[in-house]
Amino acid sequence: xxxxxxxxxxxxxxxxxxxxxxxxxxxxxxxxxxxxxxxxxxxxxxxxxxxxxxxxxxxxxxxxxxxxxxxxxxxxxxxxxxxxxxxxxxxxxxxxxxxxxxxxxxxxxxxxxxxxxxxxxxxxxxxxxxxxxxxxxxxxxxxxxxxxxxxxxxxxxxxxxxxxxxxxxxxxxxxxxxxxxxxxxxx
Numbered sequence: 001x002x003x004x005x006x007x008x009x010x011x012x013x014x015x016x017x018x019x020x021x022x023x024x025x026x027x028x029x030x031x032x033x034x035x036x037x038x039x040x041x042x043x044x045x046x047x048x049x050x051x052x053x054x055x056x057x058x059x060x061x062x063x064x065x066x067x068x069x070x071x072x073x074x075x076x077x078x079x080x081x082x083x084x085x086x087x088x089x090x091x092x093x094x095x096x097x098x099x100x101x102x103x104x105x106x107x108x109x110x111x112x113x114x115x116x117x118x119x120x121x122x123x124x125x126x127x128x129x130x131x132x133x134x135x136x137x138x139x140x141x142x143x144x145x146x147x148x149x150x151x152x153x154x155x156x157x158x159x160x161x162x163x164x165x166x167x168x169x170x171x172x173x174x175x176x177x178x179x180x181x182x183x184x185x186x187x
Contacts, residue, residue, distance in 0.1 A: 061172025082130025
């Protein structure tokens with residue numbers, strides 16, 4: 001009987017694949033716990049799973065906001081939805097150690113979230129504008145609310161904690177409420 005050891009290049013590749021798998025595991029567990037099938041293995045696996053998680057988190061905030069309301073999503077609220085999708089996608093991309101993918105995830109997530117309200121073409125344009133504004137605002141730093149959403153989204157995935165999911169949903173709903181009040185005040 002003999003034991004074969006792989007050469008250094010193969011061992012590094014195996015170790016890298018294992019590390020990537022371990023980083024993705026909490027995200028996939030989070031999706032499965034909510035009856036969402038994770039994306040199949042492939043080039044777009046990370047971004048597809050991040051889109052699913054981002055839409056789920058931001059949509060939970062939208063659902064909470066619209067719980068006892070009948071009005072539609074106002075224009076300032078669309079910007080808030082885009083901003084929240086950017087925040088969540090950025091924090092989740094950092095959580096799985098794939099920060100460059102946040103922008104693609106934010107674009108797709110925002111379009112998915114807004115398309116029922118304003119149609120796919122308008123949602124795609126609003127999505128691009130949201131990502132551009134978010135990226136331009138990055139050097140200025142995040143507000144306390146932004147930090148709360150980012151931490152809450154990371155905690156909801158990293159610990160798969162229902163309490164963290166409820167908290168981040170409540171903060172998103174609060175932001176939507178505040179933007180609606182500001183819209184009424186300016187009218």
